[in-house]
Amino acid sequence: MNTNKNTEAQRLTFAEKLYLPELAKGMSITFREMFKPKFTRQYPEQRWDPTGSYRGRPVLVLEEGKERCVACGLCSLVCPAMAIEVQAAETENEKERYPEKFEINMLRCIYCGFCEEVCPEEAIVMSKDYELLFSSQKDAIYGKDRLLVPVEQLQDRLDFLKEYK
Amino acid sequence: MPHIVIDGTRIETSPDKTIIQAATENGINISHFCWHPELSVSGNCRMCLVEIGLPKRLADGSFDKDSDGKPVIGFFPKLQIACSTQVSEGMHINTKTDKVIKAQESVMEFLLINHPLDCPICDEAGQCKLQEYEYRHSNGQSRFEEEKNHKEKRVKWSNEIFYDGERCISCSRCIRFAREVAKQDVLAFVNRGDKVTIKVSEGKEFNNDYSMNVIDICPVGALTSGDFRFSSRVWDMSFNDSICPGCARGCNIKIGSRANKVLRVEPRNNMFVNKYWMCDYGRLSWYENINECRINEPQIRVNGSYEDCSWDQAVDAAYQGLKKYQPNEIMFIGSAYSSNEDNFLLKKFAKKIIKTNNIDFQKYSKDGFEDNKLKVNDTTPNTNGLTEIGVAPDQNGYKINDIAKKIAVGQLKAVYILDDSLGQFPELLESFAKAEFIIVHASNKSKLTEIANVVFATSTFAECEGTFVNFEKRVQHFKPALISNENISTMGAKMDRLEKFGSHNDRWSLRNIHNSRQSWRIIMQLANKFGAAWTYKSSSNVFDEITDQIQSLSGMSYKLLDEYQGLVLGKAGSPDKKVIAYQSYTMKPN
Numbered sequence: 001m002n003t004n005k006n007t008e009a010q011r012l013t014f015a016e017k018l019y020l021p022e023l024a025k026g027m028s029i030t031f032r033e034m035f036k037p038k039f040t041r042q043y044p045e046q047r048w049d050p051t052g053s054y055r056g057r058p059v060l061v062l063e064e065g066k067e068r069c070v071a072c073g074l075c076s077l078v079c080p081a082m083a084i085e086v087q088a089a090e091t092e093n094e095k096e097r098y099p100e101k102f103e104i105n106m107l108r109c110i111y112c113g114f115c116e117e118v119c120p121e122e123a124i125v126m127s128k129d130y131e132l133l134f135s136s137q138k139d140a141i142y143g144k145d146r147l148l149v150p151v152e153q154l155q156d157r158l159d160f161l162k163e164y165k
Numbered sequence: 166m167p168h169i170v171i172d173g174t175r176i177e178t179s180p181d182k183t184i185i186q187a188a189t190e191n192g193i194n195i196s197h198f199c200w201h202p203e204l205s206v207s208g209n210c211r212m213c214l215v216e217i218g219l220p221k222r223l224a225d226g227s228f229d230k231d232s233d234g235k236p237v238i239g240f241f242p243k244l245q246i247a248c249s250t251q252v253s254e255g256m257h258i259n260t261k262t263d264k265v266i267k268a269q270e271s272v273m274e275f276l277l278i279n280h281p282l283d284c285p286i287c288d289e290a291g292q293c294k295l296q297e298y299e300y301r302h303s304n305g306q307s308r309f310e311e312e313k314n315h316k317e318k319r320v321k322w323s324n325e326i327f328y329d330g331e332r333c334i335s336c337s338r339c340i341r342f343a344r345e346v347a348k349q350d351v352l353a354f355v356n357r358g359d360k361v362t363i364k365v366s367e368g369k370e371f372n373n374d375y376s377m378n379v380i381d382i383c384p385v386g387a388l389t390s391g392d393f394r395f396s397s398r399v400w401d402m403s404f405n406d407s408i409c410p411g412c413a414r415g416c417n418i419k420i421g422s423r424a425n426k427v428l429r430v431e432p433r434n435n436m437f438v439n440k441y442w443m444c445d446y447g448r449l450s451w452y453e454n455i456n457e458c459r460i461n462e463p464q465i466r467v468n469g470s471y472e473d474c475s476w477d478q479a480v481d482a483a484y485q486g487l488k489k490y491q492p493n494e495i496m497f498i499g500s501a502y503s504s505n506e507d508n509f510l511l512k513k514f515a516k517k518i519i520k521t522n523n524i525d526f527q528k529y530s531k532d533g534f535e536d537n538k539l540k541v542n543d544t545t546p547n548t549n550g551l552t553e554i555g556v557a558p559d560q561n562g563y564k565i566n567d568i569a570k571k572i573a574v575g576q577l578k579a580v581y582i583l584d585d586s587l588g589q590f591p592e593l594l595e596s597f598a599k600a601e602f603i604i605v606h607a608s609n610k611s612k613l614t615e616i617a618n619v620v621f622a623t624s625t626f627a628e629c630e631g632t633f634v635n636f637e638k639r640v641q642h643f644k645p646a647l648i649s650n651e652n653i654s655t656m657g658a659k660m661d662r663l664e665k666f667g668s669h670n671d672r673w674s675l676r677n678i679h680n681s682r683q684s685w686r687i688i689m690q691l692a693n694k695f696g697a698a699w700t701y702k703s704s705s706n707v708f709d710e711i712t713d714q715i716q717s718l719s720g721m722s723y724k725l726l727d728e729y730q731g732l733v734l735g736k737a738g739s740p741d742k743k744v745i746a747y748q749s750y751t752m753k754p755n
């Protein structure tokens with residue numbers, strides 16, 4: 001049996017129970033806000049540029065024409081949504097392994113940033129891109145062509161990671 | 166029989182054993198890198214240091230007892246290595262005291278000083294003894310601040326073996342394997358101290374028929390397989406038990422697959438068959454056939470071209486075709502590549518339903534394949550099984566050699582072929598082409614499937630459950646290692662995570678599943694069309710009937726076969742003594 005006496009009705013004061021004063025209070029906030037400057041953005045004409053801490057779609061870092069990724073598969077393993085598929089292959093580079101195929105299913109991705117956190121090479125980072133549009137489920141699977149982004153464009157995020165990761 | 170006490174557990178053992186042998190045989194694990202049960206002892210890694218004590222004796226030779234009457238143990242001041250110290254009566258061994266733990270931590274710290282720690286690009290990661298011990302025995306700290314040593318990487322010992330000097334922990338397992346097991350003594354350490362590395366003798370390759378086993382026994386990722394290199398991470402793969410079909414030895418193997426494709430094959434311990442090894446031929450040669458050129462659906466030939474069809478249609482076509490002939494105009498050909506279960510039902514179908522005596526099978530033999538290690542000339546896994554079941558003609562039945570003659574004179578008009586490898590014999594193929602009606606159970610496209618009237622899409626052994634009898638008459642049970650349409654309900658959970666959790670939108674999953682069936686199931690369906698009322702639900706039902714009818718297999722069951730790692734024909738009642746399997750690493754998923 002519920003012996004708890006702290007019910008809604010017991011907690012409210014008499015004035016609150018009357019309801020009308022509360023209504024007036026609420027309306028006063030509404031009217032005050034009406035005359036303040038507006039936040040609403042005229043998207044898509046006006047776009048928002050997030051800061052480095054923003055977690056947009058994950059992208060691969062392209063440095064000196066090559067991906068940093070060594071296809072270790074850790075992001076694929078840690079990804080809670082199983083969005084990432086990596087197929088490794090051999091290269092002549094000093095790090096002998098590279099991703100022959102790297103695909104992220106953006107419909108699966110939940111933008112948690114785990115992939116970025118686990119990556120031993122800082123090769124996958126969360127970008128500022130929040131505009132993900134596709135016309136089919138197939139189209140939502142991004143390959144290396146759409147994932148690789150030059151390192152210069154990702155500087156904000158890399159700085160952020162240096163400081164807070 | 167001396168008894169020893171390891172961490173308080175008393176075990177009986179024999180005096181010729183070392184501590185680590187005695188422990189392993191009793192299921193106790195002592196950490197080690199360089200020791201391997203089948204190789205000589207080299208004692209160089211020092212990972213197996215333990216504290217050893219013996220009962221103290223008094224001046225008169227009797228044992229010293231404490232007030233409780235227990236023997237007093239005098240421990241040696243220094244730790245000893247368990248892999249080369251022999252046991253003796255009353256020996257006490259501590260593997261978990263502070264002293265031992267400290268020693269293990271130090272050994273790990275030394276090993277990791279020059280280790281590149283490039284696990285992200287190392288194929289061994291996930292099944293690496295060094296990684297495993299790093300978690301178990303290291304304090305996770307390094308005091309090393311200097312530059313790590315650099316050594317040769319990507320050295321080709323042969324086309325199939327790549328050596329990475331930086332990752333090598335100089336345990337010498339590979340050197341000893343080359344000398345003692347593969348008998349190709351071409352590996353040796355060169356240089357000293359932290360510059361030490363392994364070289365293949367000038368102008369030579371390490372390319373023995375058994376060379377790739379070093380990749381499995383190397384405790385780290387210093388040796389990688391040219392065939393597999395970077396194909397997949399081990400945690401994305403499933404490793405299911407199976408039997409190598411490469412020859413009549415029937416080595417026990419694990420099939421490593423991802424997204425239902427075989428990526429590599431590894432030996433699995435069976436002390437009565439292949440110990441810890443398998444040959445490179447078995448490792449590399451046959452798995453391509455499971456991945457490529459498969460018959461995905463049953464097919465029938467309509468006006469000269471093949472059409473995929475449903476199972477019912479295919480079985481019906483076979484039924485209509487066979488019905489037209491007299492029993493002695495039909496010939497059945499079993500397959501030494503198929504299980505006892507398949508061949509047993511084929512024989513039952515031929516003799517009981519069609520009522521013909523014409524049944525035989527082709528034997529395969531490759532001269533010069535045999536060596537005194539594992540390989541044997543008979544390149545099929547189940548010749549002895551077929552002999553036992555009696556896949557052979559009675560008095561007046563046709564033999565396999567009669568086929569050409571009998572087809573030419575028109576006495577033989579229809580052939581039912583279980584063995585799709587027959588396509589490799591041009592003469593046979595020629596005479597088959599003259600037969601009026603051909604049914605083939607085929608897993609792969611071949612010349613034979615180009616002349617057949619009905620092609621049943623058959624599962625390969627890797628998708629089937631059944632038994633093989635090897636050349637030493639050991640009956641071995643194998644289970645499916647891959648998914649087919651038929652076994653998907655039971656196999657799904659045994660597969661890799663990609664296969665397990667994929668949906669139809671994911672490009673990585675469910676791309677490679679064939680609508681194939683085990684031969685016995687196809688034969689059952691056809692027999693039932695002929696009015697038989699067979700009700701086998703699983704391979705074990707068929708096997709039970711085999712054990713009922715065939716004397717030498719009586720008393721066997723899949724459960725017993727699994728328990729004793731196979732049973733010898735006629736000896737179901739007196740199996741070999743069980744041995745505890747040694748496993749080099751334990752971290753691998755599945």
Ligand code: SF4
Binds near residue numbers: 075
């Ligand atoms: S952000 Fe999270 S869900 Fe998206 S790919 Fe990375 S790990 Fe997976």
Ligand code: SF4
Binds near residue numbers: 070073076
């Ligand atoms: S974790 Fe980093 S290096 Fe490893 S596969 Fe993912 S992106 Fe590549």
Ligand code: SF4
Binds near residue numbers: 339363383
């Ligand atoms: S290559 Fe492997 S097996 Fe050979 S010595 Fe080095 S670590 Fe040991």
Ligand code: SF4
Binds near residue numbers: 409
């Ligand atoms: S010896 Fe025979 S059974 Fe063993 S791995 Fe080689 S081919 Fe396969």
Ligand code: FES
Binds near residue numbers: 199248
């Ligand atoms: S296992 Fe004993 S020294 Fe290596």
